[in-house]
């Protein structure tokens with residue numbers, strides 16, 4: 001066994017062995033949750049997904065996730081077949097069937113559905129989309145907060161938006177999977193990906209930030225996932241007088257950063273311990289800790305606001 005960590009390391013929870021999964025309106029035991037081998041998602045990675053978290057009965061930042069999801073589906077002419085209230089109903093029914101209330105992670109997946117022939121053309125998907133919702137009891141492993149994650153810069157880059165725009169949270173994540181494999185084979189946990197010009201962009205599964213002299217830097221956003229957590233961190237910095245810059249920077253500045261952290265719905269903010277074997281800072285992470293606290297408060301505010309709205 002290697003000592004690999006991922007930004008999605010969660011505490012073991014035996015209840016997940018018996019979860020129920022939503023498949024096109026049916027909610028069934030995970031062993032019975034199946035999609036066709038003709039499904040566009042299986043065959044081509046032709047689908048979109050969202051990762052969301054449930055805290056105190058509220059899906060955090062639901063509207064932000066739905067904005068991205070519906071924009072992505074529209075951009076690839078994938079008819080969701082319901083509005084965001086319908087998605088919320090499906091989420092609520094799945095959570096209820098599983099008796100889940102808090103510290104839950106969900107992967108909501110929509111594909112172009114079952115094809116009549118095993119070929120690429122979207123018109124071969126004729127029976128409507130496939131919607132699957134997997135919900136698991138999930139608490140990020142604490143060890144990552146103290147230990148931090150190890151990154152390796154990888155040869156696989158983020159492409160230009162006219163190839164496959166990184167803003168699509170598509171089922172096909174091969175670009176990211178290749179980057180992750182390269183990082184693992186270099187002895188790291190996750191891959192740090194550059195943009196086509198060589199500037200530091202993002203990791204294979206999270207957005208990437210550095211802290212230099214009290215200021216927070218992240219990429220321009222041109223080649224990375226438009227992360228909900230990324231935007232929340234940028235907004236929190238603006239609202240709390242923490243200097244924040246969306247700008248091009250190179251590995252030179254990343255290696256010499258005082259702190260670095262990743263953002264994503266699952267782990268919120270995960271500290272980076274090293275990049276390409278070089279330790280980042282001296283292990284003190286006051287800015288990351290402050291942003292983490294602000295983000296926790298923001299989730300609480302969101303729970304209150306969404307609860308008050310129903």
Ligand SMILES: Cc1ncc(COP(=O)(O)O)c(C=O)c1O
Nearest residue numbers: 205206207225227228229264265
């Ligand atoms: C490649 C990539 N980057 C970043 C993120 C983080 O996005 P979010 O903060 O919306 O979870 C994700 C999550 O889906 C992702 O797949």
